[in-house]
Amino acid sequence: MKSIAERVNSMKEIPPLPDSVNAVIKAIRDPKVSARDITGMIANDVAISSKILKVVNSAYYGFKGNISSITHAIVILGFNVLKSLVMSFSVYGLIEGLDSKGPFSLRDFWYHSVGVACASKVLSGMLGFKNGEEFFTQGLLHDAGKLALYRLEPELFLHIVSRAKREDRSFFEVEREEVDIPHPDIAGMLFEAWQMPDNIVESAALHHDIDVIENKRHVAIVMLADALVRGMGIGSAGDDNVVVHGQQLIDFLLQDRDLEEVNVMIRQEIERAEAFMRLID
Ligand SMILES: [Fe+2]
Ligand SMILES: [Fe+2]
Numbered sequence: 619m620k621s622i623a624e625r626v627n628s629m630k631e632i633p634p635l636p637d638s639v640n641a642v643i644k645a646i647r648d649p650k651v652s653a654r655d656i657t658g659m660i661a662n663d664v665a666i667s668s669k670i671l672k673v674v675n676s677a678y679y680g681f682k683g684n685i686s687s688i689t690h691a692i693v694i695l696g697f698n699v700l701k702s703l704v705m706s707f708s709v710y711g712l713i714e715g716l717d718s719k720g721p722f723s724l725r726d727f728w729y730h731s732v733g734v735a736c737a738s739k740v741l742s743g744m745l746g747f748k749n750g751e752e753f754f755t756q757g758l759l760h761d762a763g764k765l766a767l768y769r770l771e772p773e774l775f776l777h778i779v780s781r782a783k784r785e786d787r788s789f790f791e792v793e794r795e796e797v798d799i800p801h802p803d804i805a806g807m808l809f810e811a812w813q814m815p816d817n818i819v820e821s822a823a824l825h826h827d828i829d830v831i832e833n834k835r836h837v838a839i840v841m842l843a844d845a846l847v848r849g850m851g852i853g854s855a856g857d858d859n860v861v862v863h864g865q866q867l868i869d870f871l872l873q874d875r876d877l878e879e880v881n882v883m884i885r886q887e888i889e890r891a892e893a894f895m896r897l898i899d
Pocket of ligand 2: 730734760761844855
């Protein structure tokens with residue numbers, strides 16, 4: 619029997635990215651590609667463009683109900699927002715066809731992902747980064763490896779979730795006792811094969827590795843976002859309220875900022891992102 623690592627590596631059991639997403643990912647690496655080219659790639663994909671329009675017309679972007687086409691969206695929101703949205707929806711192939719089962723709620727997982735996306739965006743802005751949209755996507759996709767594992771080995775995945783809850787440990791800790799490749803490495807393999815941008819690959823592949831925070835600030839931000847959102851009890855990623863490395867990350871990134879204030883800002887951002895939360899319904 620093949621190991622999970624081998625099965626991820628072969629990519630055969632993982633749904634491929636939609637052609638439109640694939641084309642956009644490749645195009646992002648090409649400096650000559652224009653907004654018009656990207657628009658063309660997305661506009662032909664009804665599934666992706668309808669999701670994008672649903673989100674861009676929500677309160678989150680502040681243009682409630684006024685954006686009627688992808689061409690219009692790119693003019694108003696800009697190239698970077700649209701690129702980030704397409705990346706964000708790449709996770710959809712992994713979710714599609716999956717259901718909540720036993721101790722695992724797909725909706726709670728999605729809430730966790732959107733929560734970490736919002737928190738990553740807020741923290742990045744606070745720390746002086748200008749590319750908040752990219753941080754949103756990094757946060758949204760950080761735990762995508764869990765979805766891949768759930769697809770490949772649903773029973774084993776549910777067993778890990780049950781054990782984590784019963785033993786009051788983190789998913790990641792139990793996971794390392796049960797599988798040959800934990801979810802960060804699964805996401806790393808997958809995202810690399812899909813040629814996703816490096817920051818997205820790294821924050822998914824390294825978000826449980828506290829040793830990288832000094833050199834990879836973008837990963838540290840996603841890690842802190844993960845810790846804070848868990849602390850707030852928003853959603854669940856297969857384990858409950860287990861905050862790992864929280865204080866170390868707070869000391870490293872937030873220093874003397876008021877944690878209460880940071881939490882309030884994150885909560886406000888999450889409230890505004892209601893349209894993202896509802897994408898799973
Ligand atoms: Fe994780
Ligand atoms: Fe997480």
